[in-house]
Amino acid sequence: MSADNPTPKPVTKAGPSSRAKILDSAEALFAARGFSGVGLREVAQKVGLGKSSLFHHFPTKLSLYVAVLERILTRMDERLEAVQERPESALAKLRNWVDVVVDTLAENPTYAPLLLRTLFEGDVVDRKDRAHLNGILERILSRVARALKEGIAAGEIRPVSVPHTLQTLIGMSVYHFASGEFGDDLLQHPVYSAAEVRRRKQHIFLFLEHGLAAEPA
Amino acid sequence: MSADNPTPKPVTKAGPSSRAKILDSAEALFAARGFSGVGLREVAQKVGLGKSSLFHHFPTKLSLYVAVLERILTRMDERLEAVQERPESALAKLRNWVDVVVDTLAENPTYAPLLLRTLFEGDVVDRKDRAHLNGILERILSRVARALKEGIAAGEIRPVSVPHTLQTLIGMSVYHFASGEFGDDLLQHPVYSAAEVRRRKQHIFLFLEHGLAAEPA
DNA sequence: CCTCGGACCGACCGACCGGTCGGACGGGAA
C-alpha cells in the first residue's frame, strides 16, 4: 500500500542509498511534470539505473509517488515540530510557523508544486495511502488550528472561521511558491530568490496583522 | 498555433455545435486529471464522437487544451468587464472584483483546478500560445493592479507590494476552489456549496480589511 | 570452496498513446 519502512536496513554499510537517489530524482520530475507526465524510464535514467531496478525498491509507480509525498510531509512536520512553542501570543506563534513553512518551501523548490499537484491528482492515490498522508498533514495543520482557536478565545484574533483561515494561509504560502514562471513574471524577480522570499514573508506577516486597509489614524 | 476563431462560422444553422461539446467534455476531463492524464479516446467517447472526429475541430491535443483555457479566461474577463467601475473607493472596487471572481469560480467548478494546473503544466504550452493566454490574463490582473495602486496613492490602502498582493488574492480565491476533496475535508462541508461560497467571500472581505488581528479597542 | 540473497539489468509483454488516412454519409446548390 503505502511505502514500506524508510529503509528496511541501513543498506549494511551506508552507500548513497539507491532508494534515496530514486526518491530525489522522482521528486524533481514529479514536481515538474506530475504523476502521469513522468515515465519510469526517465526516472531510471536520471538516477543512473535500469528501469527494472526501480521495481526492486518500489513495487509500483504509484507507491514511488506516495513515498515521495510522504518524505516531504514528514520533513515539513519535523521542521515544524522543532519550533519550540514558547508561551507567546497566538499571532507570534503564527508568525513563527509561517516563517518555518516559507523557509522550507523556499529551500526546496519541489515541495510546493508537488503538494499542490497532489490536490488535483488526488484521485490517483487510493484511499489507504490518502489516509496515511492525511495523517501527517493533519498533524501539521492541527498545530496552526490550535493556535488560531486559542488566539480567538483570548480575544487576540478576530472570530474568523478556522478552516477558511487555514485555506488562506496555504494559499498565501504554498500556492505562491508553486506559481512557477507565472509568479516570476508577476513579481519581476524569481520567486525563489532570497530577496523575494524575504518580501513574501513580510507581506504575509503584515497581511495577517492588518489586512490591506491603512491605519485609521 | 493557438485556437482559431471561436467559431469560424456559426455552424450554418445553430446546432448544439460539436465544437462546443468537445470543449465542454475536454474541460471537465482536463480539470479532473490534467493534460497528460487524459486521452483523446476518452474525450471522444464522452462527447459521443469517434476519436478521429476530434481532429476535424482541433488539429492537435495541445490546441484543444489551449482552446479550453482560452474560453475560460475569456469568459472570466468578460464577466469582470461587465462590472461597471463606478468611482468607488479602491477597497470597494476590490470587493466587487473578488465578488465576481468567486462567483465565477463557484459556478464553474472546472475553472479553478484548470487554471492552477496550467501553472504547473506550463511547459507543455509553447511560447506562442503562452503569450496569447497571458494577454487575456494580463487584462484581468491589470484591472486589479490599477485599483491597488490607486488605493495606495490615495492613502486608503497600505503601501503593500502590488504583485505580492495579487498572488495573495489568487491564492485566497483560485487555490481555495481548486483544493478539491482536501478542501471539503478541511471545511466540513463541500467547498462549492452555496453556504461555504458565501462564507468564503465574507472571509476574504474581512481579511482584506482587517487581517487577523482583533480591533485594538 | 560453495552457496545464498540483495542489487541490478536487458528483453520483452499487452495496452494505450497521439495522430493519419481513405472513405462513408447526407444535405444544399446547380
Place this chain on the structure above:
DNA sequence: TTCCCGTCCGACCGGTCGGTCGGTCCGAGG
C-alpha cells in the same frame, strides 16, 4: 441527377507506457 463539402468514422501507424521475467554479478557467511 450530379457534384460538392463539411462531418464523421474504423482501421491502422510508430512509439511509449507500466510492469514482468529470467538471469548476471558480487560480497558475506559457513
